[in-house]
Amino acid sequence: MTQESDDVAAAIAGELSLMDPAVRSSRTETARLLDPEFTEVGASGRRYTYAETVAELPDHPGSSPTGPRYEPSAIRGVLLAPGLIHLTYTTTFAGHRAHRTSLWRKQAPRTGWRMYYHQATPIPPTSPDNSPP
Numbered sequence: 403m404t405q406e407s408d409d410v411a412a413a414i415a416g417e418l419s420l421m422d423p424a425v426r427s428s429r430t431e432t433a434r435l436l437d438p439e440f441t442e443v444g445a446s447g448r449r450y451t452y453a454e455t456v457a458e459l460p461d462h463p464g465s466s467p468t469g470p471r472y473e474p475s476a477i478r479g480v481l482l483a484p485g486l487i488h489l490t491y492t493t494t495f496a497g498h499r500a501h502r503t504s505l506w507r508k509q510a511p512r513t514g515w516r517m518y519y520h521q522a523t524p525i526p527p528t529s530p531d532n533s534p535p
Contacts, residue, residue: 410479412515413487413506420517421472421493426465432456437507437516445500445522463496470496485509486518492525499525 416435425431433456440452450458459465464472477491487506492499505519 406481409481409508409515410487413479413489413504414477416506416515416517417477417489417491417504418474421464421474423465423467423469423471426462427460427467429456429460432459435517437509437518440517440519442520443522445498445524474502487515493522501525 442450473494479489485508489504500522506515507518
């Protein structure tokens with residue numbers, strides 16, 4: 403593997419971790435994976451800050467070990483610049499699908515890769531993109 407593919411793999415692993423109910427329900431783990439300057443535009447259109455996400459994620463859908471889980475597919479990553487990776491993929495959650503994009507950045511070796519930005523765009527039920535992967 404190359405350094406670039408190792409970095410993309412690390413960002414993908416972080417993304418998948420943030421879909422794991424055990425991580426989502428832990429403010430400590432969430433804080434470790436999010437950049438302090440993190441922002442998100444959720445599928446609802448709401449904008450979330452780092453502080454809001456760390457505080458609220460344990461209570462959001464997908465954070466319960468007995469509830470529905472995010473099912474990602476077609477995840478792809480590309481190194482945009484040193485320390486910056488762009489991921490794109492699709493999720494299915496409780497019958498709803500969304501296209502997702504994340505930016506992961508690494509500012510220091512000791513902190514590792516952290517999610518800097520995330521956006522989810524719902525796929526309408528009537529969209530041709532709404533067929534299962």
